[in-house]
Amino acid sequence: MTRKLLYLIACFIFIPFSLFAQTGNIHGIVRTSDGQPAEFVSVSVKGTSRGSLTDKTGNYQIKGIKPGTHTITAYFLGLVKQEQSVEVQAGESANVEFTLKENSAQLQEVTISTNREKVSVAKMPLKDLENPQVYSTISSEIMKQQIITNYDDAMRNVPGISRTWESTGRGGDGAAYFALRGFEAQATLVNGLPGLTSGNLDPANIEEIQVIKGPSGTLFGGSFYGYGGFINTITKKPHFTFDGEVTYNVGSFGLNRITADINAPISKKDKIALRINTAYHTENSFQDAGFKKSFFIAPSLVYEVNDKLTFHFMTEILQEERAVAPIFFHSDRFSPLDFRNIKELNLNNNLSFTSNDLTIRNPRFNLQGQMLYKLSGQWTSQTVISRGSVKSDGIYSYIWDDVAGDNYFSQYFHNEQQTTNTTDIQQNFNGDFQIGGMRNRLLIGLDYFNRNVIAGGSGWAWARNVTPQGDENFVDPYSGDTLAPVYMTKQSIDQLLAGSGSGGSNISNSSYSAYASNVLNITPNIMAMVSLRADYFDSKGEKSDPEDDFGQFALSPKLGLVYQPIPDKVSLFANYMNAFINVAPEQVADADGSNIRVKSFKPEHADQVEYGVKTNLFSNQLHATVSVYDIKVSNRVMPDPNNPRNVIQGGKVGSKGFELELSSSPVRGLDLIAGYSHNKTQILAGDKEDFYSEPGRAPGGQGPQNLANFWATYKFIKGNLKNFGLGFGGNYASEYKVIDNSKTGEFDLPAYTLLNASIFYNAEHYRFALNVNNLGNERYYIGYWSVNPQKPRNVAASFAYKF
DSSP, X not given: OHHHHHHHHHHHHHHHHHXXXXXXXXXXXXXXXXXXXXXXXXXXXXXXXXXXXXXXXXXXXXXXXXXXXEEEEEEETTEEEEEEEEEEOTTOEEEOOEEEOBOTTTOOHHHHSTTSOOHHHHTSOOOGGGOSSOEEEEEHHHHHHTTOOSGGGGGGGSTTEXXXXXXXXXXXXOSOEEEETTEEEOOOEETTEEOOOSSOOOGGGEEEEEEEESOOHHHHOSSSOXXXXXXXXXXXXXXXXXXXXEEEEEETTTEEEEEEEEXXXXXXXXXXXXXXXXXXXXXXXXXXSOEEEEEEEEEEEEEEOSSSEEEEEEEEEEEEEEEOOOEEOOOOSSSXXXXXXXXXXXXOTTOOSSOTTSOEEOOEEEEEEEEEEEOSSSEEEEEEEEEEEEEEEEEEEEXXXXXXTSSOEEEEEEEEEEEEEEEEEEEEEEEEEEETTEEEEEEEEEEEEEEEEEEOOBOOEEEEEEOTTSOEEOBOTTTOOBOOOOOSSHHHHHHHHHTSOBOOEEEEEEEEEEEEEEEEEEETTEEEEEEEEEEEEEEXXXXXXXXXXXXXXXXXXEEEEEEEEETTTEEEEEEEEEEEEOOOOEEEOOTTSOSOEEEOOOOEEEEEEEEEEEEEETTTTEEEEEEEEEEEEEEEEEEETTEEEEEEEEEEEEEEEEEEEEEEOOSTTEEEEEEEEEEEEEEEESOTTOTTOOTTSOOSOOOOSEEEEEEEEEEOOSSTTTTEEEEEEEEEEOOEEEEEETTTEEEEEOOEEEEEEEEEEEXXXXXXXXXXXXXXXXXXXXXXXXXXXXXXXXXXXXXXEEO
């Protein structure tokens, strides 16, 4: 009886309103092309004064619309304006959704992305001016402008980072090495999760590259070395419109590359979309031998079950084969150097010291699955599972100065057979709520990471002696005996390695972590970040040896403070950040060789203090970041000065510097990015007799002290040259000590300045670009205790069809 009575009351209340209602409503959601909610988008009914702005979830609602057919417009500066037709009926609410595509003619993504919320940087929605940490981004748009077909080349747009050697493909750490704030860094994060990069990363599936600066172990753990920061690759996401792009690149040194990016809604009703990015790439070396051949495909799928639950799936598959030039180590690291600079070394840059018959393959697989669930208006849940596998299969070689005092260097070979498998599972909860009138943005997370390394292959074998000018002999550097020639063919190297022995290992380790981070708005203009990670590292070591297991516990805190004297325009920030690396036990003994034992260590830690200012001025037309930092690494393991059979903890390294980054669009059609950095890295405490830890010296791999980057593009907006444009920029790197030791002496790589230029045509459906890199044909080098020649002048052309 009660239910019937309530039903009758409801009818009497609502039926009259529906009978006499003369208007309807329009609601929906607006997303950007990467599937993210678009905030502050203007949605209006054409021909009327009715309109609304989207909120931070991308939702909007327009009320009081007369019945009939209307045109709905969605527009935001820097995004293409879109229109849709909708029929509005009295008393009903019509749903209209938009996916906006970026419009490079008005404002390049690089100039508008600076203040967007970068969820993966802080693992929570946080705008750049709200984040006390410094990071730089490289958009896919910039990579298209510069015809970047090599992941490493994208870093030329970031201040404070430089490459120290190219990818070798060797097991474990075969990706390219970079110097970031004086410490080594590799591209080890994919969508904020640990990834695998023993080989090259293909840029076809990249939406954005984030260089997250400073020790970041609090949120990302200690699975990978990252005292200067992390490199995080954001992949492309599906969206709910059919579009795509097919591109062909051709260039110097046999570059041929074709890529395709196709997005299709499988079911608009069920909100399922598929996106496939693929690339086929062939390229030769600028030297006398060397090549790369790869095929890459990355299907990804999104399924929006309802307004609360969404699934994302992404798979990357890479098949790659290369002939790789060996790293040229020109010192034995204890004898006085025979050559102190490039002029004295007289290295022939055209020589690769290998052949196209000696190849290494790096097949790679990466799978990520993500479930997003909106628990309430204040809480969201993110569950992520990642699985990766990478293999090193083939010949790796390096050149080493076995015996100092002559012009000959030994070349060694090894047959790599190593597979690395990783599994990562994360659960994150994000809350946005108020306590006592103060806004809290809280992250609570759990993380499980496992790495399994299965290694085999051959032993190492000496093959020949070479000079920097290309001469060779087969005289054993120690005995003086002349041995049978070894040729740079697979058959000859296989015969050499057949007698080198072989070995195998199967090593597994895991880490179990819990972390929390809260951003508290003390006032609307003052924010404080407090974060902490608890991490337990559990190493099973070699599976066949139960005696080598060990575990370590680490705490990693992070503190930050932000004050915005001019809200959303100027931000003053300061931070304290931490990172850590787990240190394996080592076998030690007393000075006389007795008392052999296994010694355990504490985790190695890096601590940073940084402060600076960020700006977002003139209606998003000028973004700038200036920061000063001081990083100290402690607990480094080093030789015991009083016992050559022992190692101790106590080594320290310091890194100080400042960075300036600028992006601007001063006039319509003109976009500028620029940066400058200065860094000084030196060993603060160590063993004066040790090459790697002599106090007062540079540790190696720290990169040039001074770096500068600049890139400008101008696109004609109207007239006969409409859609045509020009680009110009370059990079500067100061002199760089790759070896700095009192016993060996110093070896400096010279400073260099590179200039690049482009001309392009970019219309709605077509894009053509022609780029010339290293215009001045500069002879320049990079290195990490080594000398690696770089490309001379080269040309690349790109043709794209967009639909």
